[in-house]
Amino acid sequence: MQVWDDVGPGYVRYSAAEAGLAEMGHVAENDAVQSALASRLGDAAERIWPATISSIEFPPCGPHDLGEAAAAKGPAHLAEIRLEGGRTLRCRLVVGADGARSRTRSLGGLRAVGWQYDQRGVVACVRTETPNEVAWQSFLSTGPLALLPVRDGFSNVVWSTTPEIASALEAMGPEEFAAAVNRALSAGGPRGSGGVVGGFASAASRFLFRGQPPFEEFPRVLEYTGAPPKSFPLQMLHSGRYVRPRLALVGDAAHAVHPLAGQGVNLGFGDAKELAAAIAHATKVGCDIGDAGFLAAHYEGPRRTANLAMMGALDSLKAVFGVQMPSFAGLRNLGLQVVNATPPLKREIMAYAMG
Ligand SMILES: Cc1cc2nc3c(=O)[nH]c(=O)nc-3n(C[C@H](O)[C@H](O)[C@H](O)COP(=O)(O)OP(=O)(O)OC[C@H]3O[C@@H](n4cnc5c(N)ncnc54)[C@H](O)[C@@H]3O)c2cc1C
Numbered sequence: 001m002q003v004w005d006d007v008g009p010g011y012v013r014y015s016a017a018e019a020g021l022a023e024m025g026h027v028a029e030n031d032a033v034q035s036a037l038a039s040r041l042g043d044a045a046e047r048i049w050p051a052t053i054s055s056i057e058f059p060p061c062g063p064h065d066l067g068e069a070a071a072a073k074g075p076a077h078l079a080e081i082r083l084e085g086g087r088t089l090r091c092r093l094v095v096g097a098d099g100a101r102s103r104t105r106s107l108g109g110l111r112a113v114g115w116q117y118d119q120r121g122v123v124a125c126v127r128t129e130t131p132n133e134v135a136w137q138s139f140l141s142t143g144p145l146a147l148l149p150v151r152d153g154f155s156n157v158v159w160s161t162t163p164e165i166a167s168a169l170e171a172m173g174p175e176e177f178a179a180a181v182n183r184a185l186s187a188g189g190p191r192g193s194g195g196v197v198g199g200f201a202s203a204a205s206r207f208l209f210r211g212q213p214p215f216e217e218f219p220r221v222l223e224y225t226g227a228p229p230k231s232f233p234l235q236m237l238h239s240g241r242y243v244r245p246r247l248a249l250v251g252d253a254a255h256a257v258h259p260l261a262g263q264g265v266n267l268g269f270g271d272a273k274e275l276a277a278a279i280a281h282a283t284k285v286g287c288d289i290g291d292a293g294f295l296a297a298h299y300e301g302p303r304r305t306a307n308l309a310m311m312g313a314l315d316s317l318k319a320v321f322g323v324q325m326p327s328f329a330g331l332r333n334l335g336l337q338v339v340n341a342t343p344p345l346k347r348e349i350m351a352y353a354m355g
Helices: 030-041 068-073 103-107 163-170 174-185 195-208 264-285 292-322 326-340 343-353
Strands: 002-005 011-013 053-057 079-083 088-091 094-096 112-128 136-140 143-151 154-161 221-239 247-249
Touching: 002 326, 011 326, 053 103, 094 103, 103 247, 112 143, 112 163, 112 174, 136 174, 143 174, 154 163, 154 174, 154 221, 163 221, 174 221, 221 292, 247 292, 264 292, 326 343
Parallel strands: 002 136, 094 247
Antiparallel strands: 002 011, 053 079, 079 088, 112 154, 112 221, 136 143, 143 154
């Protein structure tokens, strides 16, 4: 993986080998993940798909009433889900995995707080001139642009930018879009594109930080393929509580983050893993799996700590790369070069990002 600053010579190259690993991670398409999960589920459960929830009735209690109210009514007091089309389901636990605008969250009376970033994320699948096996990301003054390897000469573009630039990118044809990506990724880093001063800074940094992994060039993008580029609003969002009697939120329903480090899905997987362990534990010790007190202790507590730490780190990263003041940008570039020249620090960062 290579990240760099659009307005200076700073860059960092992370490699799996430095961390003693065969690979740092995988870029998996949503459809591939969903079909793998569905085939793993097999016949073990009834799948009702597609389906849309029209309403859910939870046991009557406030969002802060953890455990006692539900326990007093006994496990027979179930959540009742009504689907569009009329079917009704009753269960001990509803897992709300319905994204940042979660209806299960609002029907459960759980409140989320956050803010919009005044940026949109433009996503597209592109074809590159040569096969791509590296994640490339440039921090532009308008937001980060990532070119992420998928497979067979295809990559994904995730471009966080202003609403105006996002609209312009969405309107471009396949080759025009590719040219815009190539142009944007061609600036910054140690290429000395910043005139005499920039050239001097690049030469000085090459001298001071010699021995660091060299900066490499990204594979040229030829065109977008499939659906035209599409943009989504970017936001930071966190639900005050992840659980209430008979409900647990996971993934973006509980927290949404800026995509600048590609951590959204990892956080959701972390939630799912912890919740599955909590349910298994409840079953083993004979506890009601929809008991909010149990879920708060065994699921919400540990996940809230992990999620808030990552959310804080991502929001800080976004703020640091959002400052364009030359003196601050100089310090930021120096910081990137220090990281690049310090393998133990890079290993720490990689280990945290890989979970
Ligand atoms: C532009 C952009 C780029 C991103 N890039 C990355 C990246 O590179 N890597 C990464 O890890 N993360 C990325 N993310 C974040 C990632 O997309 C989310 O973290 C992830 O999709 C959250 O998964 P989820 O299953 O919790 O929610 P979602 O993916 O939002 O899925 C929710 C599902 O619930 C369904 N649903 C909603 N309401 C109802 C209802 N009432 N009834 C029935 N079904 C319903 C929806 O149809 C949807 O299928 C990006 C986000 C954006 C906006």
